[in-house]
Amino acid sequence: MEPTAEPVAPSAVTLQPGTTRSRFQTGAEQGPIHIRRVEAQDIEFAARVALEAFHDKVEYAVGKSRMDAAIELTTSILHRSPQLWHRYYVALYEGKLAGTMVIKFHDDKLVCMGYALMNTNIGPTQCYVDTVGVDAEFRGKGIGKALMERADVEARQRGCKSLFLWVTQNNRAVRLYERQGYVITHSFGGWFTGWASGCRDWYNMEKNL
Numbered sequence: 001m002e003p004t005a006e007p008v009a010p011s012a013v014t015l016q017p018g019t020t021r022s023r024f025q026t027g028a029e030q031g032p033i034h035i036r037r038v039e040a041q042d043i044e045f046a047a048r049v050a051l052e053a054f055h056d057k058v059e060y061a062v063g064k065s066r067m068d069a070a071i072e073l074t075t076s077i078l079h080r081s082p083q084l085w086h087r088y089y090v091a092l093y094e095g096k097l098a099g100t101m102v103i104k105f106h107d108d109k110l111v112c113m114g115y116a117l118m119n120t121n122i123g124p125t126q127c128y129v130d131t132v133g134v135d136a137e138f139r140g141k142g143i144g145k146a147l148m149e150r151a152d153v154e155a156r157q158r159g160c161k162s163l164f165l166w167v168t169q170n171n172r173a174v175r176l177y178e179r180q181g182y183v184i185t186h187s188f189g190g191w192f193t194g195w196a197s198g199c200r201d202w203y204n205m206e207k208n209l
Ligand SMILES: CC(C)(COP(=O)(O)OP(=O)(O)OC[C@H]1O[C@@H](n2cnc3c(N)ncnc32)[C@H](O)[C@@H]1OP(=O)(O)O)[C@@H](O)C(=O)NCCC(=O)NCCS
Pocket: 053, 054, 132, 133, 134, 135, 138, 139, 140, 141, 142, 143, 144, 145, 146, 166, 167, 168, 171, 172, 173, 174, 175, 176, 177
């Protein structure tokens, strides 16, 4: 099956290390970070980084000894589901695969991490940002920021008015999201969420476009 054809947004250009381009200029990335939709050769990396970035939650769900099996299974499912690839992005740093992100729009049939939190309600003008993960070796270089900006570009192109994400309250990434214009709208969680995801205390964060 061919991946779903959908207009491709121009490359999101962020103010990358060592460049002076405005974040609104598109199509001519100059810095070390390049973001594109996932391709077949990226699948194993995307599955590994996504699961490793959330290793505490994945280990909680499948058990520590089954982590490798979970990565293999995710890789194999993704290989067999090219119709989903248009929602998966990878970030390359100086040409090396470094990070991944999944976004989801209203009515997308896409199983992502948010399902552990029963996240099925994405409004017609909303974009849900899921599974932002950067390989440990590449963290702190602006890749997470660039991925978030790519989500903004995709959401705008789709006509969305806002983006939202869910993050555990003690995750340092909250600061990154705040710098990207997200605000905490409410806390949620409790015993059921703790049972389903391994963590009881979550924030819903939103950004208006
Ligand atoms: C969160 C994450 C995607 C950020 O990517 P990055 O490329 O390191 O981010 P940037 O370089 O653009 O920005 C740095 C910011 O990322 C966040 N960050 C950095 N390392 C992090 C880590 N190990 N865990 C969580 N957040 C981290 C911090 O907010 C940091 O800013 P600070 O130094 O002021 O605290 C990445 O660190 C990661 O994969 N973490 C583990 C998975 C995770 O927690 N994902 C988010 C779940 S909602």
